[in-house]
Amino acid sequence: MGFLIDLVCTKSGKTYSKDELWNLSEEGAPLFARYDLEQVTQALKKEDLATRMPTMWRYVEVLPVEDPKFQVSLGEGFTPLLQAATLGKKLGIPRLFVKDEGGNPTGSFKARGMSVAISKAMELGAKAIAIPSAGNAGGAAAAYAARAGLPAYVFMPKDVPRANYVECQVLGAHVELVDGLISDCGRVVAERKEAEGWFDISTLKEPYRVEGKKTMGYELAEQFDWSLPEVVIYPTGGGTGLIGMWKAFDEMEQMGWIGSERPRMVSVQAEGCAPIVRAFEAGEESATPWEGAQTVAAGLRVPAAVGDFLMLRAIRESKGCAIAVSDEELMACTSELGSAVGIFAAPEGAATLAGLKRLVEQGWVSETDRVVLFNTGTGLKYIDLFSERE
Numbered sequence: 001m002g003f004l005i006d007l008v009c010t011k012s013g014k015t016y017s018k019d020e021l022w023n024l025s026e027e028g029a030p031l032f033a034r035y036d037l038e039q040v041t042q043a044l045k046k047e048d049l050a051t052r053m054p055t056m057w058r059y060v061e062v063l064p065v066e067d068p069k070f071q072v073s074l075g076e077g078f079t080p081l082l083q084a085a086t087l088g089k090k091l092g093i094p095r096l097f098v099k100d101e102g103g104n105p106t107g108s109f110k111a112r113g114m115s116v117a118i119s120k121a122m123e124l125g126a127k128a129i130a131i132p133s134a135g136n137a138g139g140a141a142a143a144y145a146a147r148a149g150l151p152a153y154v155f156m157p158k159d160v161p162r163a164n165y166v167e168c169q170v171l172g173a174h175v176e177l178v179d180g181l182i183s184d185c186g187r188v189v190a191e192r193k194e195a196e197g198w199f200d201i202s203t204l205k206e207p208y209r210v211e212g213k214k215t216m217g218y219e220l221a222e223q224f225d226w227s228l229p230e231v232v233i234y235p236t237g238g239g240t241g242l243i244g245m246w247k248a249f250d251e252m253e254q255m256g257w258i259g260s261e262r263p264r265m266v267s268v269q270a271e272g273c274a275p276i277v278r279a280f281e282a283g284e285e286s287a288t289p290w291e292g293a294q295t296v297a298a299g300l301r302v303p304a305a306v307g308d309f310l311m312l313r314a315i316r317e318s319k320g321c322a323i324a325v326s327d328e329e330l331m332a333c334t335s336e337l338g339s340a341v342g343i344f345a346a347p348e349g350a351a352t353l354a355g356l357k358r359l360v361e362q363g364w365v366s367e368t369d370r371v372v373l374f375n376t377g378t379g380l381k382y383i384d385l386f387s388e389r390e
């Protein structure tokens, strides 16, 4: 038994039963899981967490899986929060940290969302899952589906990093390469899912991937001893990580685990695909799809996001901002992060350092701020992007 009450439409507030498999609400908006947080507060004190296992399932009371036998885990989450003192001092931000998601199963933060989504799909009786993916989500879906014994159908753009494609195959998924972007892959899933009997686990089009990703917010609070940092810099495609952390902060405040202070949330995108940055700058509440999306950071090549309005809302409410960086800048930052911190970051993760540099130039961050860069995945999956040096 868990503490999940129901699902709530993020546009209309209408509620949906927790006992059925859902995709979007009638309004076409993401559904959010709602918990009985008062009961959670009775059942769990934050101090009790210290003795729990070092995975994201330490927060099981605020996760939606009701019967533990359906938990599908490969040991995801509770990733290191590394101080980057030397790099920080160089940038004038001595309290700089990197949350390194590269050590997750399948090498990215996508493991968190997939662990919960596949667990819940099993609990609610899904027979097969399908997913459009820019790369890492497909690999994670294939791994967790394999662990659960659930057939997985993965659709990726044909120029996806080779590691992601090979990984899906080795993990036993049915993989198809699509001539187009992730949005075209999403269309293929939407067209075929009914006839094929697939449950669509596109990000934010089912309610539980965001629940897995929100654990990054719980971890930040716990690792900073229940005081959130002043700035979080996050590479956003679909934006589920940022949206999930924002939800986590709200839940923790309701439980009295943290106060009302929030980090300024920064969305970093690539100049060749920056719909959220454009919408943020124009003061829009949602984003127009980006034409001709192009960037080496495959996870940021998301021309349209179903959770755009949630991302923009969180950025604004937090007094954060959205910023675009070039492929040259973010690739150069992989080496800088690598040599200064000891992390081989994914280009998406390195983009956060490129974003921070811009913000330092603009005087947007101050030397007293605790700033967290999210390295969302390992650079090893993108090895083809790197040229060898003598």
Ligand SMILES: Cc1ncc(COP(=O)(O)O)c(C=O)c1O
Residues within 6 Å of the ligand: 108, 110, 134, 135, 136, 137, 203, 235, 236, 237, 238, 239, 240, 241, 242, 298, 299, 300, 302, 346, 348, 349, 376, 377, 378
């Ligand atoms: C390494 C990496 N970082 C960031 C992202 C963007 O994540 P989200 O779609 O949750 O914004 C992705 C998505 O594919 C990714 O693979």
